[in-house]
Amino acid sequence: MMLIAQGKVKRVDSLVRVALKNGAGIQGICQKLSEAAGKLTSTKSFTEDDMKLAYLVWKMGGPRLVNIVARALGGPSVSTVRRHMGSKGLQASVAFPTSDEMRHNLKISLGKDSGEVGALTEAPTVTVGYVLAVDEIAVEKRMRWDPERNMIIGLCREHGHKRSLEFNTMDEADEILKCLVSGEMHLSSEASVLAVSGLGDSPKEGVARPIVLSGTCKRETVPNQTRLLRLTADTLKEELKSVNGRLYVIATDGDARRRRALIPLTLSHDLQEGSPLYSMLGPLPLFNRRMGVDECTVDFDQKHLFKRARSALLSAKGITINGVKLTKDVIKAHLKSEGMPETTARILLAPEDKQDVPVALRLLSAIARLPDAKPESPPLFRLARKCLRYLGHLYRHLLEAHTNLKLTLREQLAHLSAAAHLLLAGYTAFKGDLCPSQFYFDQQSTIKTAYFCVAKVKRDNPKGQLHLMRIGTDALEKLFGIYRTMIGNDTNVDTYQLASRATGAVNCTRILEEKPDWDPGTRRLQMKSSIVESTEDDSVAAEKSDHINPKAWEGDVHVEHANLQTHWIQGRATAEEEL
Incomplete structure (x- = not known):
């Protein structure tokens, strides 16, 4: 002893x-x-x-x-x-991604041909919905030789087809060099990563698994991007059949070109009365029932939308409601009138870092907490406060739905419905003065997709659960976070190195999902209330809200207890009352 x-x-x-x-x-x-x-x-x-x-x-x-x-x-x-x-490495696309490259990566990502860590070798007994997430990551502009395929890696997919990339002699390298000098071909400055993650209960299913790792020079046309997304979705649908999976959603950020590229894939059809989903979604008044092939819809990730909502408030144009222009100075005055320190208000309204999710959550929740103006306040102040109260109602419903760990799925859907109706009423009245048309489309599409996903899970797995936070690009962002830990935050790798490290990043993410106690960044969060109602330091609450995971959610998220028509109407009634 x-x-x-x-x-x-x-x-x-x-x-x-x-x-x-x-x-x-x-x-x-x-x-x-x-x-x-x-x-x-x-x-x-x-x-x-x-x-x-x-x-x-x-x-x-x-x-x-x-x-x-x-x-x-x-x-x-x-x-x-x-x-x-150990596990086999993923392949970066040589030029424009091919279905063979996608199938190779899927077999490795899903673990079909090996017993590697994180493998989905056994198909679930019920159908599991999957999300195809798309995002870019910066890479070094550098060509590399892939010895396994004898190919030259590192050129953009948009123009890589103009010369042979098979490395047999120095003649191929010389031809590529001439094209680079003339500007006919380009080195990749970013890599598009397309990854699939599941909406099921298992931690293995929730991990982002890369399908495509493709270099880009950011000169891609909309039709070509549609072709890439369509090819990836079609290949994925075929491969998911072996694990009893089904593609529900294509998720992205607010990239303008990709938004247009996704329209043919996610807005090409109306929901037909013969579909099992129609009985759940058809009776919803004012609900957008447009979708793509196989009932696929698009999601723009709520965290990105929170950041964009803050950016709209910080823009030089500001937001105009009922002729009242809400600028940064106006918002600051109202926040300070309710006791917010000058330093805090200045931090929340600083335009330098528009990618900070916790700061965005703090600002939106601060506006959501603003009460009615005091009767003795000046008339213009009371009018501006009334407009801010409208925004506060909108932000509160969105924040509650995505950050209040105690909410049930039923309550989340009611909040989302209220937000959709408030945004519809405001945009109908004020158009672009309230928000950009792109933001309106993206936010409404994201809410619509949440309802579609609940309906699909009720169809495919009536006793199952659905965590709305898994709909979006969050799983891919976690993968990027692990990847940055592996290579360092102040450096980039080339396209070939990205592929060689991607498998390890996937496995690390899967292990940390299974072992949340090992990583303090993904531990069970002790949030006593949502960020809107939080009584603790709002910076601490915002940081916690940015790291919410399914294990932290306390509310009942079983789809069998949700009635889409009831919750949609409840949200509409709430919006009418607040308007």
Whole structure:
């Protein structure tokens, strides 16, 4: 016992487990402990958790750190981890992505041809909905040779077809160089990442799994982007059949070109009366029932929409409601009148960083908490406050639906309905003075998709659950976060390196989803209320709201308890009352 207390015996649990397995008694176990303390013996028996932890250390800290941990704490070495948990690498697209490249990446991402970590080798007994998320990440402008395929990687997909990229002699390299000098071809400045994630209950299903890793020079036309998205969606639909999956949503940010490219894929058909979804969505008044092939819809990710709502408030144009122009100075005056410190108001209204989600949540929630103006206030002040109260109602419903951990799915849907009706009424009256048409379209489409997804889960898995936070690009953003941890926040890699590290990032994300206690950034959040009603420091509440995960949600999200028509009408009644 003294040896153990002094820390001279590494991995006592493993040593005792092996000794018991070999039939040792108390004396035998004590003998083994003494030998281990004198470094005369060691155990090489590792649990699955030991391997997963070592894998995280390997991918995030490098092979040298794994071996340091192995010697210091008795964990597995990098060679052991590589042998037990190694996996094949994903392929970056040489030029325009092909279906063969997509199928190759899907087989690896879904783990069909290996027993690698995170594999979805067994099809669920019920149909699981999937989200195809699209986003870009910056890469170094650099060409690389892929020895596995003997191809040159790093050129943009828009113009990569103009020369042969198979590397047989220096003639191919010389021709590519001439095209680069003339501007006929370009090196990739960004990589488009298309990844699939599931809406099921299993942590494995919620991880983003890359399908396409394709370099771009940002000169792609809308028809070509539609072609890429259509090819990816069609290939994905075929491959998902083997895991009993079905594509529900294509999710993206607010990129203007991609928005137009998605219209043929997500707004080409009306929901037909013969569809099982029609009985749930058909009776909803004013509900947009346009969709794509196989009832696919589009989502623009609510976190991006929160950031864009803040950007509209900070713009030079501001927001005009009923002839009242709400600028940064006007908003600051109203926030300060309710006790907000000057420094806090200045931070929330600073235009420098428009990508900060917690700051966006803090500003929108502060507006949502504004009360009616006092009767003795000046008339113009009361009029501006009335307009801000309208915005506050809109923001409150959106924030409650996505940050209040105690809400049931029924309450979330009612809040989303109220937000949709408030936004409809405001945009009908004030058009672009209230918000850009793109924001209106994106926000309404995102709310519509939430209703569509609930209906689809009720059809495919009536006893299942649906976490609305999984609809969007959040899973892909988590993958990017792990990827940045692996390479560093102040550096980029080229397209070939991106593909070689992507598999490790997927596996790390999956492990952390299964082991939330290992990562304080994704631990169970102790939020006592939503950010709108929070009584703690709003900066702390905003940070927590930005890291909400399905394990943290406390409300009942079983779809069998949700009635779409009832919640849609409830939200409409709430909006009418607030208007």
